[in-house]
Amino acid sequence: AAGVIQSPRHLIKEKRETATLKCYPIPRHDTVYWYQQGPGQDPQFLISFYEKMQSDKGSIPDRFSAQQFSDYHSELNMSSLELGDSALYFCASSIRVQRHGYTFGSGTRLTVV
């Protein structure tokens, strides 16, 4: 079965650089969620999209932005990177009304040096 695909798997950036993370949801899933997991931390909700519109916003810094495209894939853009942005970034997708159907991708590990 198709899963949530995230790219890249690993990314190393320098401080003040920009990074773009991509997420390809499971086909026919209409909702995408982004989470950030720092070392030894639980995943923290960043932002979600339903049918290409932002549906909820969590603890996402102003330096970050995200969007969902017409093919339902989503991109998380991170600018002016800081050392503290080093984390695992997960994307999940679901069919909005099926609350038991959240599937997570394998994550992108971002390291800021």
Place this chain on the structure above:
Amino acid sequence: GEDVEQSLFLSVREGDSSVINCTYTDSSSTYLYWYKQEPGAGLQLLTYIFSNMDMKQDQRLTVLLNKKDKHLSLRIADTQTGDSAIYFCAEILLTGGGNKLTFGTGTQLKVEL
């Protein structure tokens, strides 16, 4: 997350049962979940329970829900070394724009021979 609490660490012997506990605060939670995360890996959905249920069993996994006390537990029977991982409970918070998962702090399960 601050609203969902778990004990940080649990150590059991192979073959014993493991019980991982979680307390949550949002009484309007409709679905509660258990996720497993192995080192450096993504979040794997193990099981979920709807809030009008008291118990759900799925092979070696048993979920108990005490809605009055807002207490959720995951019992793993015949625990194996492959069960060593971090286990997160999560609840759905119904927000104005959609549904988002809020994770607990995670419990690291260590299975010893």
